[in-house]
Amino acid sequence: MLIKxxxxxxxxxxSVTSETIYLNRRRLLAGAAVAGAAALAPSVFAxxxxxxxxxAARSTAFDPGESPTPEAAITQYNNYYExxxxxxxxxxNAWRLKPAPWxxxxxxxxxxPATYALEDLVDFNALEDRIYRLRCVEAxxxxxxxVGIPLASxxxxxxxxxxxxxxxxxxxxxxxxxxxxxxxxLDWPYTEGLRxxxxxxxxAFLAVGLYGKELPNQNGAPLRLVVPWKYGFKSIKSIVRxxxxxxxxxxxxxxxxxxxxxFYSNVNPMVNHPRWSQRRERRxxxxxxxxxxxxxxxxxxxxxxxxxxxxxxxx
Amino acid sequence: MTTILxxxxxxxxxxxxxxLVFSLMLLPAVWLTWNWWLAFGYQPNGLGFNPQETSxxxxxDWTLRFLLLSLAVTPFSKLIxxxxxxxxxxxxxxxxxxxxxxxxxxxxxxDMLFDWVELWADVLKRIYITVGFTAFLLLVPLAVTSTGGWxxxxxxxxWQRLHKLVYAIGILGVIHFIMMxxxxxxxxxxxxxxxxxxxxxxxxxxxxxKRRVST
Numbered sequence: 001m002l003i004k005x006x007x008x009x010x011x012x013x014x015s016v017t018s019e020t021i022y023l024n025r026r027r028l029l030a031g032a033a034v035a036g037a038a039a040l041a042p043s044v045f046a047x048x049x050x051x052x053x054x055x056a057a058r059s060t061a062f063d064p065g066e067s068p069t070p071e072a073a074i075t076q077y078n079n080y081y082e083x084x085x086x087x088x089x090x091x092x093n094a095w096r097l098k099p100a101p102w103x104x105x106x107x108x109x110x111x112x113p114a115t116y117a118l119e120d121l122v123d124f125n126a127l128e129d130r131i132y133r134l135r136c137v138e139a140x141x142x143x144x145x146x147v148g149i150p151l152a153s154x155x156x157x158x159x160x161x162x163x164x165x166x167x168x169x170x171x172x173x174x175x176x177x178x179x180x181x182x183x184x185x186l187d188w189p190y191t192e193g194l195r196x197x198x199x200x201x202x203x204a205f206l207a208v209g210l211y212g213k214e215l216p217n218q219n220g221a222p223l224r225l226v227v228p229w230k231y232g233f234k235s236i237k238s239i240v241r242x243x244x245x246x247x248x249x250x251x252x253x254x255x256x257x258x259x260x261x262x263f264y265s266n267v268n269p270m271v272n273h274p275r276w277s278q279r280r281e282r283r284x285x286x287x288x289x290x291x292x293x294x295x296x297x298x299x300x301x302x303x304x305x306x307x308x309x310x311x312x313x314x315x
Numbered sequence: 316m317t318t319i320l321x322x323x324x325x326x327x328x329x330x331x332x333x334x335l336v337f338s339l340m341l342l343p344a345v346w347l348t349w350n351w352w353l354a355f356g357y358q359p360n361g362l363g364f365n366p367q368e369t370s371x372x373x374x375x376d377w378t379l380r381f382l383l384l385s386l387a388v389t390p391f392s393k394l395i396x397x398x399x400x401x402x403x404x405x406x407x408x409x410x411x412x413x414x415x416x417x418x419x420x421x422x423x424x425x426d427m428l429f430d431w432v433e434l435w436a437d438v439l440k441r442i443y444i445t446v447g448f449t450a451f452l453l454l455v456p457l458a459v460t461s462t463g464g465w466x467x468x469x470x471x472x473x474w475q476r477l478h479k480l481v482y483a484i485g486i487l488g489v490i491h492f493i494m495m496x497x498x499x500x501x502x503x504x505x506x507x508x509x510x511x512x513x514x515x516x517x518x519x520x521x522x523x524x525k526r527r528v529s530t
Binding site: 072073076077081085087088138140183184185186253256257272274275276277279280282284285288289 | 363364365367368428433436437440441442443494495496497498499500501502
């Protein structure tokens with residue numbers, strides 16, 4: 001159990017001015033003209049300066065005990081090709097995304113298929129904090145403080161049928177909101193998938209927040225998967241569809257380069273990417289490289305699921 | 316452009332034009348060095364959250380740009396009917412060599428921290444690095460024999476034949492770039508398109524010459 005002790009100089013959480021109010025004050029000070037224009041602008045347009053609401057969440061045991069990567073790095077160094085292939089493109093372009101209202105289509109082998117409003121799928125009163133390692137297939141890594149709910153809790157809600165073996169996910173693909181879709185970098189929409197037991201694992205998480213606030217658009221707002229024992233691209237962003245299937249779903253990077261990106265894509269220092277070594281990684285903010293751990297250090301929680309499998313073949 | 320070039324004598328181009336172009340082509344390296352200096356001093360800098368990645372890509376981009384620029388000099392001088400641009404060709408080519416040296420230094424030193432075992436494995440096992448490294452090795456003799464003395468020693472004909480290697484180097488360099496990107500990306504293809512146009516110009520000239528000889 002994590003016991004938080006407060007120093008005398010620490011303000012209690014509820015005495016902190018919320019970011020919403022703080023930013024609103026700033027906007028008022030910035031001039032009535034600007035505020036007026038913002039108020040007049042029809043709400044169908046995405047706002048460039050989206051205010052991220054704070055989210056109440058309880059802390060859980062998932063904490064690697066390492067200090068989180070600075071928020072600026074997590075929100076400005078992103079791979080989200082729907083907004084461009086450069087690392088700073090998502091932070092630059094993702095304001096076009098409109099994360100609310102948001103709905104998720106649930107279909108396939110489930111007893112409760114429907115198009116769910118985000119709030120009906122995710123219980124915002126049951127949010128928890130989880131600090132996870134994130135290991136990108138490009139050999140860099142971060143420590144990310146997510147806010148969200150276990151994926152299993154959503155699966156229970158939609159009731160998978162007995163024949164269901166896999167969960168498939170799909171990202172929004174809207175040219176108006178996502179300028180990167182103009183280029184056929186990948187076969188849009190972006191799709192990902194998990195085996196059902198992987199999806200039910202305690203670690204598999206659906207994030208709606210980051211650093212105690214709603215997810216910024218470039219990090220996959222309003223709903224994204226987080227599977228920390230797999231390479232980052234498995235943690236699909238801005239989910240609009242969840243399907244239960246009995247066959248292994250097609251996944252975007254696997255379609256693009258099957259030799260380089262397998263369905264499982266578990267973090268594995270012994271299996272190299274054909275174009276670079278996976279033995280080491282650069283933790284963003286550090287100069288040298290550190291050793292990469294099997295399953296990104298989560299082996300005790302996930303290794304059982306792959307017992308007897310040849311992981312160099314099922315990469 | 317033609318009239319501007321025509322109005323400047325070759326002597327002035329050598330005396331003022333060359334130092335000017337030299338300084339301009341040095342600017343990216345100055346920017347990079349300055350920002351690494353800041354980074355090592357824990358100062359805010361322009362290298363972003365993954366400085367090694369930025370630095371590898373930056374030096375690679377400029378190598379390719381100068382390589383393509385050096386290949387564009389001859390077509391450009393034919394186009395404007397003046398041999399004056401040729402005064403700059405060697406300098407541009409040597410700058411391509413300078414930036415590829417920085418590219419390798421960035422990778423070997425700043426990124427891999429002289430981990431020779433891992434580096435050697437990279438060169439042998441990763442095709443895009445093998446391709447890039449081959450291009451670098453082929454560029455070395457061209458840089459060495461870039462002086463007037465070497466033209467004399469080899470004889471103009473043999474020197475020219477040797478320096479035709481630059482076409483292979485350009486192709487390998489662009490392949491290296493296409494291969495290191497993930498997915499189907501547009502930027503490397505722009506470089507490939509420019510290279511293809513510059514090579515097509517040579518092929519066309521070559522065919523014209525052949526036709527003239529045969530008639």
